Amino acid sequence: MTSYDVMPATELYQPVNIEDATALAARLGRKGWLLGGGQDTYGWLKDRAKRPDAFIDLTGIDVLKGIRSLPDGGVEIGSMTTITEVAQNPLINEKFTLLSAAAKTVASPQIRNMGTLGGNLCQDTRCWYYRRGLNCYRAGGNICYADSPEGMNREHALFGASRCVAVTPSDTAPALVALEATMLITSASGSRQVAAEDFFVGPATDILNMTALQADEILVSVRIPRKWADATFYHEKVADRNVWDFALVSLCAAFKEDAGQITDARLVAGGVDCVPHRLREVEQAIIGQPRNETTGEAVKVRATSAATTLNYNQFKVPLMQNLVLRALRG
Amino acid sequence: MKVSLTVNGSKHKVDVPSNTLLVDILRDHLGLTGTHVGCDTSQCGACTVHLNGSSVKSCTILAGQAEGVHVTTIEGIGSVTDLHPMQAAFRDRHALQCGFCTPGMIMSAIDLVNTSKGLDNRAVREGLEGNICRCTGYHNIVAAVLQAAEVMQGSSDE
Numbered sequence: 228m229t230s231y232d233v234m235p236a237t238e239l240y241q242p243v244n245i246e247d248a249t250a251l252a253a254r255l256g257r258k259g260w261l262l263g264g265g266q267d268t269y270g271w272l273k274d275r276a277k278r279p280d281a282f283i284d285l286t287g288i289d290v291l292k293g294i295r296s297l298p299d300g301g302v303e304i305g306s307m308t309t310i311t312e313v314a315q316n317p318l319i320n321e322k323f324t325l326l327s328a329a330a331k332t333v334a335s336p337q338i339r340n341m342g343t344l345g346g347n348l349c350q351d352t353r354c355w356y357y358r359r360g361l362n363c364y365r366a367g368g369n370i371c372y373a374d375s376p377e378g379m380n381r382e383h384a385l386f387g388a389s390r391c392v393a394v395t396p397s398d399t400a401p402a403l404v405a406l407e408a409t410m411l412i413t414s415a416s417g418s419r420q421v422a423a424e425d426f427f428v429g430p431a432t433d434i435l436n437m438t439a440l441q442a443d444e445i446l447v448s449v450r451i452p453r454k455w456a457d458a459t460f461y462h463e464k465v466a467d468r469n470v471w472d473f474a475l476v477s478l479c480a481a482f483k484e485d486a487g488q489i490t491d492a493r494l495v496a497g498g499v500d501c502v503p504h505r506l507r508e509v510e511q512a513i514i515g516q517p518r519n520e521t522t523g524e525a526v527k528v529r530a531t532s533a534a535t536t537l538n539y540n541q542f543k544v545p546l547m548q549n550l551v552l553r554a555l556r557g
Numbered sequence: 558m559k560v561s562l563t564v565n566g567s568k569h570k571v572d573v574p575s576n577t578l579l580v581d582i583l584r585d586h587l588g589l590t591g592t593h594v595g596c597d598t599s600q601c602g603a604c605t606v607h608l609n610g611s612s613v614k615s616c617t618i619l620a621g622q623a624e625g626v627h628v629t630t631i632e633g634i635g636s637v638t639d640l641h642p643m644q645a646a647f648r649d650r651h652a653l654q655c656g657f658c659t660p661g662m663i664m665s666a667i668d669l670v671n672t673s674k675g676l677d678n679r680a681v682r683e684g685l686e687g688n689i690c691r692c693t694g695y696h697n698i699v700a701a702v703l704q705a706a707e708v709m710q711g712s713s714d715e
Contacts, residue, residue, distance in 0.1 A: 233597070239558065239575040239621045262619075269578075269617050270598055284621060311611070335687030337665065338599060340611040341618065470686035471600055 233273045238281035243288060245413060245445070251283045253415040253443040259283050261445060263307060263346030266338045271351070276360035286343070291447060294318060300453035306345030306446045311336075313344050313399070323451055325460035325479055329402040332464045335471045345446045347399050348410075348426075349438055352501070353473050354383065354393035364390040364434050374537060382475065385534040385543055386500040389431035392537060394498050398464060400427060401479040401495040401503040406455050411447040412440065423449070427502035437501065455481045455493070459518075461554040464497075465546060474498035476543055478550040482518055489513045489522075494554065496530075499543060506530050509551055523555030562623045564589065565633025571620075579623045580604045580615035583630060591631035591660045595689075602688030605661035606630050612668035614687070631660035634667065642708040643667050643701070652701035654692035662688050666702045667709075676706050 237260075242248040252259055260279035262268055263286060271277040285291055291307035294316045302318050313319060314330035333339055333347060351358075352365070354373055362368035373380040374392045383392040395401075400423070408423040426439050433439075440446060461480040466472040477497035483490045492513055494506040508529040516522040527548040534544055558575045561568065564587060571586045583589045583606070592615060595603035599617040606615045607629040615628075635641035640648070643663050653659045662685065669684035670676065676684070681702045682695070690698060 234576040234578060236574060236576050239619065241621055241624070265619060265622065266599060266617055269619075272576075273597065282619075284619075286622060335602070336669070336684060337602060337605055337612045337614045337687045338617075341608070341613045469683075 234269065235272055235275065235278060237272065237279060239284060240281060241284045241287050245288060245290060245447070246415075248283055248285060248288060248445055249413060249415040249443070251281075252445055255281055255283065256442040259442075261285055261349070263343035263349075264309065264338075264341040265346075266334065266342040267346060267350035271358070274358070274360060276358055285345070285445065291345070297450065297453075300456060301451050303448050303450045304344055305448050306348075307343045310334075310339040310342050310344060310347060310399070314339065322453075322456040323402075323406055325405060325455075325462055325481060326399065326402045326451070328460070328462035329398045329464070329477075329479060332462075332474075332477075333398045338471070344399060344449065347397050348403070348449075349440065349446060350396060352393035352437060353396045354391075355379075357393060364430070365393060367435065376538075378537075379539065380537040381539040381542075382473075382498070383537055383540055384500055385531065385536060385540065385547070386504050387429040387431070387502060388535065389429065389434070391430040391434055391501070393430075393501060395427060395437065395500065395502055396473045396498075397503075398474060398477060398497065401477060401497040402462070403449060403451070404503040404505065405479040405481050405493040405495040406451045407493070409450045409452070411450065412444050413447050414441070414444040416443070418447075424503075424505070429501040455483075458483050458491075459557070461557070463550055463553060465550070476546045476550060478547075478554055479503075480554040484518060487517050488515050489518055490515075494530075494551065496547060496550070499534075499547060506551065508532060513555065518555055518557050520552070520556050523552035526555070527551045558621060560620045560624050562626055562628055564628045565630060573620050575619070575621060577620040578616055579606070579618040579620060579628070582620055582623065583615060583628070589630050589632050593657055593660055595657065595661075600689065601658070601661075602665060603658050603661040605664040605688065607664060607668060610668070610671070612665045612687075629664075631663060634663070641667070643670070643705040646701040646705035646708070647698075650697050650701035650704060652694065652697040654690075654694045658688060658690045658692075662690065662698055666698075666705065670702065670706045670709050673706075674710075676703060678703070681706075 258280040356372035464477040593603040595601035
């Protein structure tokens, strides 16, 4: 059996500098497909669910790779840095273990060796109706198959649905939102910075795309400020399998404490919203409280006060609440 | 497109369509059929090879992404008369039944041992999470990897 007969013919551009890559992105627009490690990409093509005209392979651009410390004590990670490097990097393991913990739960070892941080952040949702290539809202059509009377929506959203009920699949995205990272984006017409929290967009903003990246733009790097470097972190991912699976619910939490009280906190959930979902009500409720079981029990319901359940995903409500409890229990 | 790559120490230049996958270069163009295609969707790990020393799934890598890299396949780690310690341990421990997953298991296990210290049962099971054995023969596979780790890590310390 040869497998190349199920990979449709696609042009492949392999620029070695950013200028050539942005020029290609500007010329090809949405007919082009930015390629990192390709670990999310080839499934789309093998299934014939997406058919870009051309790939723009970014992995040959050296300046998009690597991890360096920033003058402020933060860390900058190139978008084409592999997930394995993110998981094992000493700088990140010293200051931002929330991100390394999340990175270690991505897919499987071989995929982490090839897959990139940029690819993990920009990968498309796993809603199987959408990935099957059906003409749903997210694919440009006018129906959601998951949010229908017979739709199988066990993995779908509790928050932020707008026609589409798909959720973010990224393990690293909630960690970066919790750490208040900034995305550096470039195009042929200039560069810009976007807060991680604004980089991910829900269907009410743009139902066809999960990030703020425009068709001609490339994610260059992610900058994590020093702010949360001394915080205590909690990370947990719940999935059906230990490996090669996406989160049913994940939680990335960062706490700053002083004299036995929480002085600042960020709690961000994955798998429950089209974007990494900040638990603002919980964050506000725990300021001034000790980080313990009692506080957790008192505030956990606030994690889901705005949840709208579908036919088969009600289990995510107690699951989220329990993750918040466990994070606060420490 | 023309792709130049080094496979098991030998340089090759192949002329393939740009949508060719690395595993198809290995199997169809270079005749290295020890690398298997199981699922073709990056789940099962039967196609695992080393790219510059790291284990990757060759069914999910484009030919163009293999330009200039060093690939090591199951054919490149030992021979019938001179087995790699991991191959020898798989034989000693009966760590294969149908054998389809074995090349990928061995390549993943070698990378795991090369990049880990103090491996135990749990660490081996976690390290091989990207490889599926349809015969469910995991018990002996873990035993083989632990045996090989003693040999490989023992010799590297000398």
